[in-house]
Amino acid sequence: MQKATFLALIRLADDHLILGHRLSEWCGHAPMLEEDLAMPNIALDLIGQARALYSYAGEIEAAGRDEDALAFGRIEREYQNLLICELENGDFAQTMLRQFYFASFMLLLWEQAQRSSNTILAAIAAKAVKEAKYHRRHCGEWVIRLGDGTDESALRMQAACAVLEPYLAEFFQVDEVVLEMSKNSILPDPLSLRAAWLADVCEVFGAAKIAPPDLSHAHKGGRKGRHTEAMGHLLAQLQYMQRSFPNMTW
Amino acid sequence: MINTQEIQLWEVFIRPRNGLAHRHCGSLHAADAEMALQAARDVYTRRGEGLSVWVIPSAQIVASDPQDRDQMFDPADDKIYRHPSFYEIPDDVGHM
Numbered sequence: 001m002q003k004a005t006f007l008a009l010i011r012l013a014d015d016h017l018i019l020g021h022r023l024s025e026w027c028g029h030a031p032m033l034e035e036d037l038a039m040p041n042i043a044l045d046l047i048g049q050a051r052a053l054y055s056y057a058g059e060i061e062a063a064g065r066d067e068d069a070l071a072f073g074r075i076e077r078e079y080q081n082l083l084i085c086e087l088e089n090g091d092f093a094q095t096m097l098r099q100f101y102f103a104s105f106m107l108l109l110w111e112q113a114q115r116s117s118n119t120i121l122a123a124i125a126a127k128a129v130k131e132a133k134y135h136r137r138h139c140g141e142w143v144i145r146l147g148d149g150t151d152e153s154a155l156r157m158q159a160a161c162a163v164l165e166p167y168l169a170e171f172f173q174v175d176e177v178v179l180e181m182s183k184n185s186i187l188p189d190p191l192s193l194r195a196a197w198l199a200d201v202c203e204v205f206g207a208a209k210i211a212p213p214d215l216s217h218a219h220k221g222g223r224k225g226r227h228t229e230a231m232g233h234l235l236a237q238l239q240y241m242q243r244s245f246p247n248m249t250w
Numbered sequence: 251m252i253n254t255q256e257i258q259l260w261e262v263f264i265r266p267r268n269g270l271a272h273r274h275c276g277s278l279h280a281a282d283a284e285m286a287l288q289a290a291r292d293v294y295t296r297r298g299e300g301l302s303v304w305v306i307p308s309a310q311i312v313a314s315d316p317q318d319r320d321q322m323f324d325p326a327d328d329k330i331y332r333h334p335s336f337y338e339i340p341d342d343v344g345h346m
Contacts, residue, residue, distance in 0.1 A: 033278075038293075141284055141288065
């Protein structure tokens with residue numbers, strides 16, 4: 001049970017760290033100044049959530065690993081994030097669409113997790129739910145404006161949909177860790193969030209004039225530590241400082 | 251970079267606390283009202299500066315012409331009697 005909780009926390013933390021890192025790559029490169037602040041704001045929220053989850057995971061594991069050891073000290077196969085989180089950013093449309101998919105999913109998950117039988121996780125969820133609500137709003141509005149914007153923005157949003165579609169079903173994948181968590185009312189079964197998530201996506205896609213996503217084909221493996229080619233490059237950058245100067249602090 | 255010349259300019263007003271007035275704090279570019287509101291939140295309230303945000307299209311602000319400064323404002327310069335500084339305020343009134 002403790003082992004399953006540890007793994008569930010690590011998965012969530014990895015999703016947030018890896019996606020937060022990807023989003024932070026936009027810092028200084030956003031298409032306009034306003035968005036150059038908005039995207040790192042979201043990235044910092046995600047990395048903050050990852051910190052809380054890693055710290056708690058380290059306590060549960062009780063093996064002396066702190067948040068830094070878990071975030072920076074593992075090898076690629078030990079990261080268990082969803083593959084969609086590690087994909088390269090692509091253009092602004094693809095970045096915003098991925099962020100919207102993730103925020104919509106996390107908003108539903110955190111809402112349920114606020115009532116977790118695990119009080120620490122419930123407290124993390126209560127803080128995160130406010131942040132996810134804004135991420136979903138901000139990114140959803142961009143999806144609508146790009147999908148139903150100019151000819152070029154619509155084409156780019158459609159291309160983004162095609163790139164990300166095969167990675168969506170992994171959100172709802174069920175295995176023994178997920179079942180253990182939902183059986184003990186610690187975290188919701190993601191499959192139970194699927195209908196609400198799809199309804200939310202379809203509402204935004206309707207306004208954006210985009211066809212609903214097809215979830216029938218899925219790349220999987222992230223939850224087992226099997227990653228895409230992009231992951232190694234990402235980790236090389238993410239881990240550089242701690243690998244070069246172990247246990248360094250600011 | 252997007253050519254921000256084509257994107258509307260907005261003025262941002264933030265109210266820091268209940269009971270205070272909204273104060274002008276800057277401007278930003280956004281394509282429409284919703285995105286302007288979000289950009290204002292992201293650019294100007296990152297350190298807990300605000301409880302309420304207003305955004306107003308800059309083009310909607312009617313401003314006095316700097317060339318009219320003489321006729322608009324100079325006549326007030328010599329009306330010193332308009333300042334309430336010629337009254338003796340009794341000590342027990344306290345702070346006004």
